[in-house]
Amino acid sequence: MTRIADVLLGLNFNNNGEKDLATGLMAPIRFYELAQRELDYTERMNANLTMISVGYVLPKSTLIWLENASFSEKDCEFLISEILELIINVAFKIKQSLRSNELISRLGVISFGILIRDGAEEAKSLKFRLNMVLDDHLKEFRKSLLGSAFEEFAIEVSILSSVHESGMKLLDFLAKVNL
Known part of the structure; x- marks a missing residue:
């Protein structure tokens, strides 16, 4: 029986201090320094300055379902492979849509942090894009699960942003976007 922890452990959230090994994006420690x-x-x-968090979240019902269901090791490897493909493809597309002076890092298993030198209006436009x-890649991800043990697997897009306020500390800034 494979548990959610086994799936999350298989998602290779590793870095070498400079780059995330799965996506090639900036490592979290480097992102926090910058x-x-x-x-x-x-x-x-x-x-x-605006902080944006983008990625996917697993609803509580999905976490409970994954924790209580029994999946073979082969099924688990399939899900890990599909989620990794989603992460890598999304990271590539997001990176392409950013300007060279904007920072991006994989800060969670299926989430990214973005820092832009713009205010709320520009952030709103970027969040729309x-x-x-994320929606396009989520549709492809869901198609890839059709016919598998994970056909009912639910995952949702999450995008939050916060404009820096004078005197705000980094931890508070990150917390406003759940990073």
């Missing part, structure tokens, strides 16, 4: 620099710059220059990317 985010702190950007925050300091924003405070000094009274500039705009990101939502289209």
